[in-house]
Amino acid sequence: MVTTDKYNPHELEPRWQKYWEQIGLLTATESQTGAKKAYILVMFPYPSGDLHMGHLKNYTMGDLLARFRSQQGYSVLHPFGWDAFGLPAENAALKGGVSPADWTFANIQQSKESLSLMGIRYDWSREVTTCLPDYYKWNQWIFLKMYERGLAYRKKSYVNWDPVEQSVLANEQVIDGRGWRSGALVEKRELEQWYLKITDYAERLLCDLDKLPRWPEKVKAMQRAWIGKSTGAEFGFQVKGHDTQIRVFSTRPDTIFGATFMVLAPEHELVAQITSPDQKAAVEAYVAATRMKSEVERQLEDREKTGVWTGAYALNPASGKEIPVWIADYVLSGYGTGAIMAVPGQDQRDWEFAEKFGLEIIRTVQPPPDFSGKAYLDDGPAINSGFLDGLHLEDAKQRIIAWMEEQGIGEGKVNYRLRDWLISRQRYWGTPIPMIHCDSCGIVPVPYEQLPVELPALRDLDEIRPKGKSPLAAHPEFYQCHCPQCDGKARRDTDTMDTFVDSSWYFLRYTDATNTSLPFDPKKASFWMPVDQYIGGVEHAILHLLYSRFFTKFLHDIGMVQAAEPFEGLFTQGMVQGWTDVGEVELLGSDHLRFKSPDLRARLEIPETLSLEEARKSGAELRVHQDGTTHFWKAATMSKSLGNGVMVGPFVKEQGADIARITILFAAPPENEMIWTDEGVQGAWRYLNRVYRMVAENLVELKAQGEYNPALLEVTDKGLYQKLHQTIKKVTEDIEALRFNTAIAALMELLNALGDYRKEQGVTPLYRHAVLCYLQLLAPFAPHLAEELWHEFHHSSVFGAPWPSLDEAALVADRFELVVQVSGKVRGKTTVSALASEEDIKRLARELPNVQQHIVGKEVVKEIYIPGKLLNIVVKI
């Protein structure tokens, strides 16, 4: 009940949270009536404990959309869960002496409390926790299905080894040659590991990006680049004196006549075989040196080309020339065939190599006369190219590929940069790989009825400590087993799966989270999928989003779900920043400052000394603290380690959840980063307080009003009625387009208009009607306050009432403000009737005194009239 004149969020908010719980608001049910469905999903988090406002931004947006769709009568699915396997739990266990499971569940509990304090509603009956056997059982199930179809396989190769994590990493998890989590330089190790054959889906993962108009262009571009499709040809060069070929891939087979040497990756399998005795020592030294180098070192060398001749020659099948075969680390073993034909005339890297080692350079494409560069990469007529001479790039390509196919030398080929996904991890806190190694039968899958293969309990937390071998290998009770085929003694695989497997299909599990016989019922999944709006951080643009698309396509192919893409709409929200005390500084002279302590300064990549001008430009502020010291403050992404997070619990208890929600949503467009400030909070408070008072201060009069009848519209009511419907339209469209900041601005405008109206007309039936619509429009943004005020007039939830319907006719005003321009400059304004004829309007416009001044004595060349808006009178100068 509204009993005071004071908006008191911490009193009213818990009441409505309890109420929503009681009425089961946003509990998802598959519609039986043909109502539209809306699957609103936020990226599930790693359960890291206490949440700050930075964590809450995307959950707030998801909650808003879920409530909005629910008001519109959709069947809404708005679930939540926990990406609970992974390294932080292991690290915490080693540090704090708590088991990964206990640590994880304690964090989940704490995070849940923060979410409910913010009034964020999920259908908790569908909660998914990936570290529970009833979830990861289905990781194993999907893995076995992939294995059956040849999409999960074991391979020995050089893999990325993280020396800190003591585990292998997928290519996607190596950034700038360093482990994505540990930051350690990644080493190459030859190991036999499990892979998922995502490359089989490369083409579909690429093409289907075009079917996702509601994805950010940026994310699609990143995925396209990662998949890295290139079209060309693969063909062979005979090695002189050996009964073997070097296969190469090239996107420019048309330049083959200019191939004056070849280069193999140092790791190429033919290197040892073709190296001549007198070059053997040099080659072996180079190969060994390459192996010692990390990826980062390879990049740091500023691309200065290095290489060694193998002593071998190959035969250029087009020119017939004998060309030397070199090895060099600028050719990568993992791409294409690990060998290239070098065409220095048309490739900058080959040019540099040829220049450095004095190799022949032949141009096979005629550059334009003004061309002054080295290698020429663009189109032009072919030269020095036998039967290709005179042909342009595309024609030459087609011609040479046809020739290669005729001659049996090679064929057209498409290559992808995408590699198969290495999923084995030598860690404890993950899904055991459901495979058995039997001496007589080889690799045997665990039968479906024996799933899940459960993680054994730890005897001692120290077992988790990275040793380069899976901790499960120290658990005989885990790995000792019988072969499902011959019943002989066998050994389980002791590696666990990459935790990105867990997040690659969790959105499907939500559609049927308690199923015990399948990962999910295909009917239920097909009802809800695809996700209509997915919200999360752009940092998942490649890894998680690509893997999820791959899994969905696979599950689609085996008939588990109709959708072939998981996420119809994707939104990547901007981060929340908080003001951060970077550290104490001292002034150097009049215009520079220097940090006294290094801690946060280095982490935020701020130089130790900088000018005041640079500091100002970077958005920093100098603040004098109470003890007289000067500190450098700067906005930075909220995080636990920077200590700049506004914690949810304390904030909500002191200020209120609705205030936090409005602060987050109004400060900036949601895709931009926003800075959390006290002023922003103040503004949100003022706004909600005004809404509260709009109702509370006029409660008795409001309740005394009868129902509003739009047929009896008073002349004095037209303005407000129009504004109301403009706002209904604007707010509806803005929410659908995720423009929450402008939706709130429109609500503020309507609030101002309501205030003006009441001052003039008092509380009328229209006023009451508009106030009630206002509460409905406000409800997705500030649900507690809207529900509180709504209940003064109704006995059921505002979220159960149908979304206000738009009266299109109300949008058309009967008077409008005509803008009069003379030669494109605004010279006057006048209010005219919408029914006025064009002639009348032109006459009225010319009568305006200021317009007169600008047209008098001048010839009017023409007049342009935009009905309902503007008249431009163009005069001759």
Next chain:
RNA sequence: GCCGGGAUGGCGGAAUGGUAGACGCUACGGACUUAAAAUCCGUUGCCCGCAAGGGCGUGUGGGUUCGACUCCCAUUCCCGGCACCA
């Protein structure tokens, strides 16, 4: 270097090719108050002017148009991603 996205008041940001700066923050002035906070009212792009009004103004230079923040060409700078991928 390549790809994606930007550049608008003191700040966050609004603007289907049609009044640039909505909405809010800050600041300033006023009311209420013993006082402060809160609240309410007003001003707030820059320049000239007592005013009416005028000039300038959306990174820069050009173009299209009656009219350009918006479209086209060129260019600078900023942010993000990728980068020896043949």
